Amino acid sequence: MTTTEKLWEIEPSGPLRGDVTVRGAKNAVSKHMVAAMLGDGPSVIRNAPDVGEAGLTAAMLEHIGMRVERDDSEITVVPGPVANAGVAKAFTGLNRIPILMLGPLLHLAGEAFVPLVGGDPIGRRPVDFHVDALRAFGAEVDIAEDGIHARAKELRGTRIDLPYPSVGATETVLLTAVRAKGRTVIRNAATEPEIVELALFLQRMGAGISFSPERRIVVEGVERLHGAQTRLGGDRIEAFSYLVAGLVTGGEVRVHGCPQDRLVTPITTLARMGAEFQITDDWIMASAPNGLRSAAVQTDTHPGFATDWQTPLMVLFTQASGMSVLHETVYENRLAYVPALQSMGAEIEVYDTCLGGPACRYHDTGAAHSAVVRGVSKLRGGDVTMPDIRAGFSAVLAGAAAEGPSTLRGVHHIERGYHRPVEQFQKLGLNLRSREV
Numbered sequence: 001m002t003t004t005e006k007l008w009e010i011e012p013s014g015p016l017r018g019d020v021t022v023r024g025a026k027n028a029v030s031k032h033m034v035a036a037m038l039g040d041g042p043s044v045i046r047n048a049p050d051v052g053e054a055g056l057t058a059a060m061l062e063h064i065g066m067r068v069e070r071d072d073s074e075i076t077v078v079p080g081p082v083a084n085a086g087v088a089k090a091f092t093g094l095n096r097i098p099i100l101m102l103g104p105l106l107h108l109a110g111e112a113f114v115p116l117v118g119g120d121p122i123g124r125r126p127v128d129f130h131v132d133a134l135r136a137f138g139a140e141v142d143i144a145e146d147g148i149h150a151r152a153k154e155l156r157g158t159r160i161d162l163p164y165p166s167v168g169a170t171e172t173v174l175l176t177a178v179r180a181k182g183r184t185v186i187r188n189a190a191t192e193p194e195i196v197e198l199a200l201f202l203q204r205m206g207a208g209i210s211f212s213p214e215r216r217i218v219v220e221g222v223e224r225l226h227g228a229q230t231r232l233g234g235d236r237i238e239a240f241s242y243l244v245a246g247l248v249t250g251g252e253v254r255v256h257g258c259p260q261d262r263l264v265t266p267i268t269t270l271a272r273m274g275a276e277f278q279i280t281d282d283w284i285m286a287s288a289p290n291g292l293r294s295a296a297v298q299t300d301t302h303p304g305f306a307t308d309w310q311t312p313l314m315v316l317f318t319q320a321s322g323m324s325v326l327h328e329t330v331y332e333n334r335l336a337y338v339p340a341l342q343s344m345g346a347e348i349e350v351y352d353t354c355l356g357g358p359a360c361r362y363h364d365t366g367a368a369h370s371a372v373v374r375g376v377s378k379l380r381g382g383d384v385t386m387p388d389i390r391a392g393f394s395a396v397l398a399g400a401a402a403e404g405p406s407t408l409r410g411v412h413h414i415e416r417g418y419h420r421p422v423e424q425f426q427k428l429g430l431n432l433r434s435r436e437v
């Protein structure tokens with residue numbers, strides 16, 4: 001049997017310029033599809049991105065017994081009787097969405113199985129907060145070698161104190177609490193825009209959710225939820241990444257479709273480095289006619305500088321004059337892509353200490369989670385295997401800013417979460433060719 005591999009070949013073509021429109025986020029679309037399982041009628045999700053992740057989630061839902069219709073930017077989920085109270089083992093390790101299905105499946109079927117979740121290898125990524133939360137709702141949860149089995153006759157509202165404001169665990173609690181009996185209070189909840197977006201959708205479906213100060217969310221469980229319609233907000237990770245694509249090549253990209261309020265922190269970060277912005281209600285444009293200077297940035301939970309913005313920023317640091325510092329505090333292994341950038345000429349050193357901010361959870365763990373970058377470096381094209389989705393995008397940026405051609409492997413990582421990236425980069429003038437070998 002012959003297997004084919006998809007490669008991207010890049011011939012740097014000078015400054016990237018032009019317009020890009022982003023759609024809803026990979027980190028939002030599947031979660032809305034999971035929420036739609038709980039409705040007693042169809043739900044419609046508009047402005048959905050064309051990403052591999054949504055296709056995987058559709059296949060999981062169809063196996064469970066839901067009907068999913070996809071039409072360019074619109075996804076309709078039609079809930080049906082549960083045919084299988086679980087996610088098929090064929091989905092083992094493909095992404096992290098199955099863990100979010102446990103609560104909804106328990107409501108719909110009283111039992112659930114999800115295979116071991118994957119997602120990108122950017123840290124240990126345990127699911128203990130999810131499991132502890134489900135147990136607090138009254139579910140019996142067994143962790144087996146092949147995945148997680150759960151059952152519950154009834155789920156009761158509870159109080160959950162998250163040890164860290166995890167996005168995924170907050171979503172598990174929301175998706176379980178909305179139909180649990182009584183009140184649930186989540187303390188130390190995540191407040192990322194994708195959490196608010198999911199909560200708004202659930203509220204449209206009839207859920208009783210309120211936000212309180214200091215990361216506290218209160219949910220009054222209801223007996224039934226109905227279908228709802230929504231339009232996803234623009235992907236803040238893609239929007240930032242394309243702004244950087246312009247800056248890192250000395251060009252100017254105008255990003256449509258992502259509201260400014262999702263990008264407050266990184267716009268200011270880039271402006272401190274010397275980027276100049278034009279911002280309207282419809283688009284955001286960045287350029288750096290006078291060059292870029294170094295910065296010290298620490299990733300954090302919202303409203304801090306998100307971990308997903310870190311990889312494009314690292315490439316930009318290589319093109320900013322002076323020494324920049326990056327401290328990754330969300331995932332302990334998110335700098336694993338640095339050797340690929342080093343092989344392309346980037347001058348980056350990684351450290352296991354906490355640089356550029358106070359000590360984080362990874363202080364004293366030995367995890368290499370800080371980096372010092374010397375700019376400006378002359379990048380050269382390389383042959384790079386992309387290890388994960390965000391690192392993958394940074395490899396494209398490095399290839400676009402480099403001298404000489406690059407070959408990128410592991411393209412499926414990018415295709416899992418970026419909306420039609422080849423088309424988008426080609427529109428900006430990048431000579432990028434996708435080829436099967």
Ligand SMILES: CC(=O)N[C@H]1[C@@H](OP(=O)(O)OP(=O)(O)OC[C@H]2O[C@@H](n3ccc(=O)[nH]c3=O)[C@H](O)[C@@H]2O)O[C@H](CO)[C@@H](O)[C@@H]1O
Nearest residue numbers: 027125126127128129130164166167168169301307308330
């Ligand atoms: C807070 C944060 O920035 N979350 C990011 C995280 O969301 P994602 O939902 O993937 O990850 P979490 O927010 O759940 O994880 C945050 C931290 O909590 C830890 N953890 C989480 C769950 C658990 O049961 N036990 C546990 O220890 C994780 O290992 C990690 O160190 O990655 C996504 C993809 O890159 C980003 O879009 C999110 O913005």
Ligand SMILES: C=C(OP(=O)(O)O)C(=O)O
Nearest residue numbers: 095096119120308389390
């Ligand atoms: C790591 C990511 O995705 P996942 O959590 O699905 O692995 C990401 O979106 O950056």
